[in-house]
Every structure is written in C-alpha cells, then in structure tokens.
Amino acid sequence: MNTIIDTPDSPLDRARGNCSSPLELDIDTLHQYLPVVRCKLAAGEYVYRMGQPFRALYLVHAGSLKSCELAEDGREQVTSFRIRGDLIGVESIGLSHCACDAIALEHCEIWELPYPPVIAACLQLPALQARLTASLAEEIRRHRSWMLALGTLNAEQRVAAFLLDMARDHARLGFSDCHFVLRMGRNDMASFLGIQHETVTRALSRLQELGYIAIQRREVRLLDGEALRFLACGERMRRPMAGAERAPRIKSMGHGRATSSLRRPAARGDTAYEAA
Amino acid sequence: MNTIIDTPDSPLDRARGNCSSPLELDIDTLHQYLPVVRCKLAAGEYVYRMGQPFRALYLVHAGSLKSCELAEDGREQVTSFRIRGDLIGVESIGLSHCACDAIALEHCEIWELPYPPVIAACLQLPALQARLTASLAEEIRRHRSWMLALGTLNAEQRVAAFLLDMARDHARLGFSDCHFVLRMGRNDMASFLGIQHETVTRALSRLQELGYIAIQRREVRLLDGEALRFLACGERMRRPMAGAERAPRIKSMGHGRATSSLRRPAARGDTAYEAA
C-alpha cells in the first residue's frame, strides 16, 4: 500500500505531540489502584450527557465517539471525534456536572475510571498523572489546531484537512491511511467543520471530480495525498478546467477565505512588534 | 452603575466553570517550592514563541496577552486572550518545544514558573496540582465554547458574544462590565472570531447604529446587554427599519449562518438515538 501520510509534521499533526503510544497504561496496572469498569456501548448511546453529575473519565478501548457542545438555545456543535486510546471526559474536570455530551458513533468499548479515585491514584502512580496532564494539553493543542483551520480555510480546504486527519488517525491505529471508512455522517462532519452538510457533500464531490479522492458514502480512498495536503495548507484548489500547473500562491485568484492569510504572511497582529 | 451581566450562566460563562478566584496561589507560597521569576513585558513583546524550548508556565499578574497559533505556511490565528489570573503556556505541556506564540497586548507583569520544578512542586502542593489541572480543563471548555460560537453564529452575533465575553472578563477583575477598553485591535479581534477586520468594523457599527453599544476606537459602552445576549444566543438581529417586535425565531428570514441551527433544534446528529 502506498503511503499518503509522508510528512510526520503536518499542520494537524503538530497538535498531537509526541504521544505516539495511545494506551500507555494497561488495565491490570490501573486495576491495582482503581475500580475500572468496562462498558460496551451501541451506536448512538451516550457515555455522558451535559448536566449529568460528573463522576468519571473514560478511556476509549474500541470504537469511536463524538463530543457535542450544546447551548441552552438549541445550538450545538461536534467539537471532537475520539478513537481508541483517547481519554474522554477530561473537559468536565473541576465541575460538578458534565460540560457536554459524549456519544458513540458505533459499537464501542470504553473503560470507566471513577473520578475521585483517579485523582487519588495519580498520587500513587505518577505515570497516570502524567498521562492525564498530557491528555489535557494535547486536547488543547488539537482544538487550537482546528481553530486555526476553521478560521483560515474555506470549505473545500477544511474537508481536505479533515480527510487527512482521519487518515492519520486510521494510520495511528495500524490500518491503511489511504483507504478507510468514515465513522461519522455528513451532518457530524459538517458540524465539526463549521459548515453545512450540503457543503460537505459538494466539497467531497469536487475532490472526487478532481481525482484527489474516491468516495462512496462513507468509504474513502485518498488518491492524491500531495494535492490534499497542498489544499489543507491554505492553497487554492486548481479548478477542474484550469491548466496543468499547480498555481503556487497566485495573487488575486478568486476570493476564497484562504487568500486573506496568504496575502499578509508577515502581519503579526496589531501590537506585535519584533521584540528581542 | 447598571449591570449588563445579570445571568450568571451565559453560554460563554459555562466554560469558565467555578474558578471564580483567579489567583488562588499567592507568590509567597509558590516561592517556597519554586524559583518564581517576575517578568515585565512591553506591548508586543513575546512571552514565548513557537519552536522555542518549552521551559516554563506563566501566571499573568497584570496586563493582557494573546495566544497565536501559526502554521508553517504562514496562516495564523489568535486562539485566546488572557488576563490577570490566567495560567499560560500549558498547551505545550508534554512537548519539548512551545506549540504557539504568546504576545503581550500591553504592558504586562507575569510570573514565570519553571516547568520541571512545577511538576515537582505539584507533588508537595496538592493545591498547585489541582490549579494546574483545573486550568487545563477550563481552557478546553473555553475553546469548545468558542468553537460552538464560531460554528453556529454569524459575524454580528460573534462580535456581540465577544463583547459580552470581554465584559465578563472585565467584571471578573472588579471593574465595570458595561464600560471598558478593548485591549486588542480590530485585526486580533477579527482573527480570533474567524472573520475579517472590516467585517468586525461593520458589525460594531451596526451594533452602535442599533443602539446596543457605543464604541469609539477601543472604548466600549454596552447600552443594551439584553439585546446583545439575545444576539449572542443565535437569534437574528432585527433590522434597523424593522418593526418593534424582537422577531423570536422567525422562519425563513434571511440566510444567516445562525438560522441553520434554529431550523433543526432537535436533530442530534446522525447516529444519535435517544438511548436510556
């Protein structure tokens, strides 16, 4: 199989840090300090819901889930997708109630780590404390990475970046990084990317039309990772009928959201002088 | 002074959790365990830059700063604004190098907490460990809250939400919550909100035209907090010439980004069944 992910430091990779081995703690070690409970979930079931008492963290052992932020007025958004090795529920630490929803996208197995005991165990098990802190920091970096993407990329570029991120996740689990099945539907993808599900479909169709990917429903093949990475780095997509050259940073070509940042690469904000 | 922020649980408030007292740790206590260094910064100076060796966390004692995420292709975005009481640098925990930039918006005083010693001190000082973990979790919640806003609100609504957030910060420091001075310029505001600075200006002008705020350069007065909160909760702004009624959730009125979520308040994603 040919490798799509060849740059170990793509924009979205950086957020992940050096946490290469997902499950640094085995269940036997944990069991010495904690009453770990294995839970199985069906697709659509909630791990926890916003407003419920916060009682545990959860280590994803199999399957995939989504986190949903929701406002009292009904607005909601998927803020992350989690897979094997991820620790979920950490966003509610310091609160008495859960801050958001966590919902299984498919059949899952998760390990429940009761919260006060986890803190106690951290004192006995420095590796656990480190793992918890690292998980928190990594989640911050992931969010920031996506905030950068959502703030500077247009719809097509976001979709390209998302596919690369999914490929990376898939590769991290030891599977092919150029052929995989999306775990979430168009609505969840759109919510996460801050666009509408029709726009996601449009973008996917365009990427397929360009020959960058092949997609049927949720089954994806990445055919031209180079082109996708080119897109996800804020470059404008070459139009279907456009010439052969890849148009590196052409000025005043279209009005995509991305050109704005390309136009002012050295503008370091308002009061950001170069200081020592 | 009349109070603008009367609901203790606004959408963006939730993220902050119960961390009401910002500086739970005084410098004398810290000094017993750590070589704390007081640093003064001028506007525009960097606390740290992306790629530098990660060596310390910083507690903001006075002034305000911004965090900038940046990609190798030149794209960049302000991901947060920090004020007195905030702990910055935590996003690089677990990495050998800093993951982003931190830049002073004005004259600042910050306390440098060298990183390995901080971890050591956490073992001696449970309050410090709790403070660190709480800071990390709170930052995740703040990011998620803003991801919800950026994903579901249009430009005017984002600006309204931003002003309310700034008012809340200002109130948290003990100052007026209806009259304050923005610490950042239009460019930084725009970057944070994922829009262009002209759009920020447009939105601010419109809010002023509507009588919701009074603004001159960076000095802001919130005149109608109720209307602002109404906006920031995803409701569509009533047009200048529109009738008197506040148009609660009118269907098919314009094409703003916000109506999308109002249109499907019960749609809990793709595979989200109601499961016991």
Added chain:
DNA sequence: AACCGAATGTAACAGTCGGTAACAGGCGGA
C-alpha cells in the same frame, strides 16, 4: 508644527456558502 505609518472606518463589488427543494440510494422493519 509637520510628517508619516499604522490602525480604523466606510463603501462598492463579487464570490462563497447557506437555505431550500427535489431526488436517489441504502438500510431496517414489517
């Protein structure tokens, strides 16, 4: 005081993307 650059504000134009609708295809239940 005059000048200059940066930041801010305003306006006109145009493109992307959201809203809507209609349809196709897949999946599960009867």
Added chain:
DNA sequence: TCCGCCTGTTACCGACTGTTACATTCGGTT
C-alpha cells in the same frame, strides 16, 4: 420482498462576507 425512513447528492438563488480601494484618525517621529 416490499415499504418507509434516513442519509446522501445535486441544483438554484441570494445573503453574507471577503476583497479591494480609499478616507480618516491616531500616535510617534522628524
């Protein structure tokens, strides 16, 4: 197997907002 429902796809139109250009104000320097 058939049917109904949900997901996914495509097309059209227009609002929102990015882009560009320019005027104005502010702050600091000459």
